[in-house]
Amino acid sequence: AQSVTQLDSQVPVFEEAPVELRCNYSSSVSVYLFWYVQYPNQGLQLLLKYLSGSTLVKGINGFEAEFNKSQTSFHLRKPSVHISDTAEYFCAVSSPWRAAGNKLTFGGGTRVLVKP
Amino acid sequence: EAGVVQSPRYKIIEKKQPVAFWCNPISGHNTLYWYLQNLGQGPELLIRYENEEAVDDSQLPKDRFSAERLKGVDSTLKIQPAELGDSAVYLCASSTVGGDTQYFGPGTRLTVL
Numbered sequence: 001a002q003s004v005t006q007l008d009s010q011v012p013v014f015e016e017a018p019v020e021l022r023c024n025y026s027s028s029v030s031v032y033l034f035w036y037v038q039y040p041n042q043g044l045q046l047l048l049k050y051l052s053g054s055t056l057v058k059g060i061n062g063f064e065a066e067f068n069k070s071q072t073s074f075h076l077r078k079p080s081v082h083i084s085d086t087a088e089y090f091c092a093v094s095s096p097w098r099a100a101g102n103k104l105t106f107g108g109g110t111r112v113l114v115k116p
Numbered sequence: 117e118a119g120v121v122q123s124p125r126y127k128i129i130e131k132k133q134p135v136a137f138w139c140n141p142i143s144g145h146n147t148l149y150w151y152l153q154n155l156g157q158g159p160e161l162l163i164r165y166e167n168e169e170a171v172d173d174s175q176l177p178k179d180r181f182s183a184e185r186l187k188g189v190d191s192t193l194k195i196q197p198a199e200l201g202d203s204a205v206y207l208c209a210s211s212t213v214g215g216d217t218q219y220f221g222p223g224t225r226l227t228v229l
Binding site: 004032034036041042043044045046049051090092094096102103104106107108109 | 120122147149157159161164207209211215216217218219221225
């Protein structure tokens with residue numbers, strides 16, 4: 001079974017400051033990793049994903065994440081946040097095996113509040 | 117390209133009433149997912165379809181929940197009867213068969229009074 005832990009439920013941050021959202025996962029097999037963002041009253045939008053290859057993954061809106069296999073982590077970072085980055089962020093894991101059906105297991109989410 | 121479409125966006129009902137949610141996936145996406153998202157939590161898979169076949173419904177509470185995808189495109193999720201604890205956001209997502217990325221709709225926010 002797979003599980004995802006997002007270590008911070010809320011992260012307040014000032015505008016133009018950097019932010020890091022922490023994500024750890026547990027899985028007995030290799031994984032695909034994802035970060036999704038959810039703006040108020042909207043669905044989930046894909047920020048970035050790690051499937052294989054380079055452990056540093058760049059996504060939309062200036063976000064990036066680094067896959068660390070030994071630490072089983074996939075932390076999300078942005079060097080300078082904007083007010084518009086206020087949202088909830090979800091880390092998720094799935095299995096690359098066809099039989100698993102690409103089932104996503106999500107963490108509990110991290111609410112980012114950007115203050116002016 | 118149009119995204120995943122869901123309706124209604126919001127629904128308020130009395131407990132014990134039935135309710136239905138509709139989802140139209142991205143064109144060409146044969147895999148469709150329904151997720152339940154409780155307040156302050158991440159989404160949890162209810163059911164996954166590949167074309168018309170429900171290939172994973174192990175998390176669907178079958179005593180009151182049902183789903184269908186008759187022609188392998190649109191899907192409907194139904195609750196009958198609704199309970200207070202069913203208040204949540206119901207998300208639909210789609211992907212290509214074997215695709216690594218799921219694309220989500222805006223969700224239906226259900227409030228049961």
